[in-house]
Amino acid sequence: MTKVKTQSLQKKGSDLAQSNRQLEILSNGIFKSGELPTFKDKISETSQFPLKAKKLEILQINVGYMCNQVCDHCHVDAGPDRKEIMTRETMRQCLDVIKNSGAHTLDLTGGAPEMNPDFRWFVEEAAKVGIKDFIVRSNLTIIRANKKYYDLPEFFKKHNVHVVSSMPHWTKGKTDKQRGDGVFAKSIKALQELNAVGYGMPGSALKLDLVYNPSGAFLPGDQAAMEKDFKKALMEDFGIEFHNLFAITNLPIARFLDFLIASENYEDYMYQLVEAYNPSAVTNVMCTNTLSISWDGYLFDCDFNQMLELPVNSKSKHISKFNEELLEGRNIVISQHCYGCTAGAGSSCQGVVA
């Protein structure tokens, strides 16, 4: 049975809305007792501790936690009730950094980034900088949520934005279970509209990629095989085209952690992650070439650390004091959630890493 999803953990006043409560859970229990090795111990086995940031390639900016959806697994604990929104002033500071940094990719995320009132202004300004790959993570349903968003496909096209969208499955049942009633139908319609303006078509420069993450307490399957299945089903059933599929592992934080605990899957899931640990994925984990900027301008190793409120281990902590040299070579702040990035073929916002 599907359900209408309405509130974030924060709004519900849940214990798990607190990042320190999440960090406590991730450090205690099976990790404290030594039943499973901590992430630090695990990467130390192959002399990969401390994990260090390399040259900055990707700036991921979270423009706010507000979202039109309230998906089960959301690591942001996003929803319509979240009020954290990046101001134009912080966006200006981000633009300065984009202009001057060596990063080749700009990645806008949220929440639903389009819900930020200054989103379009920011995209227009950022597009002028001429960054090589300009990504917007769009949840698809936003395009159909309200008239004011109907022209988003055209807007994205105008600014040559690379659209990356989540799609949990090629069937309605599995999609709506995870993301809420009606999400599948709206997502299909949005994908067709993106296709109609040229997004995702074979050979098209307008890139449309999909993100798949599992709907429950299991790891994603082989990315290439999943891509094949998605392509076949979306084409046969709806005539939809897209470029690549990124298979992303759910990290045990925020709403996914809440689900794991409530469904008594937490320990088993952590076992799965640790058993699937792949040391060669460690070399390329996302935080080694990415910097995440929060709605209020603070710097983090990744969007997950942002949600856990684990700031970068550097003197350059805020966009207003951004210093690429200082940030390069910093020690990455880790905890047991990091196992989500190193399971199997690894996982990042760009899919597998190993």
Added chain:
Amino acid sequence: MSKTYYDPADLRKFGNITEWNEELGNKFFEYYGKVFEEGALTAREKSLIALAVAHTEQCPYCIDAYTKDGLQKGVTKEEMMEAIHVGAAIKSGATLVHGVQMMNKVNKLDG
């Protein structure tokens, strides 16, 4: 909780069977891994076959393992249930086809 013959946590220890006979254990796991690689059948098709056989064999470990494996491969619950019915149909068919043996025997003994 009362002790049972099956403990879900034992599945994680499956690999330990090599401890008491390394050569045969390793050979088995090597073979097992090879069987499930993508071949003439896709890994997804193999997973569904494994799920059906897990049920006919009524192995709780295999049922857990291949339900999860199916989910990982994007298999839907409808596909899983259909696969199990295939297993069940073969099981019941195999039972019922022996009815012919019974009938033969009755006819022979009781004219």
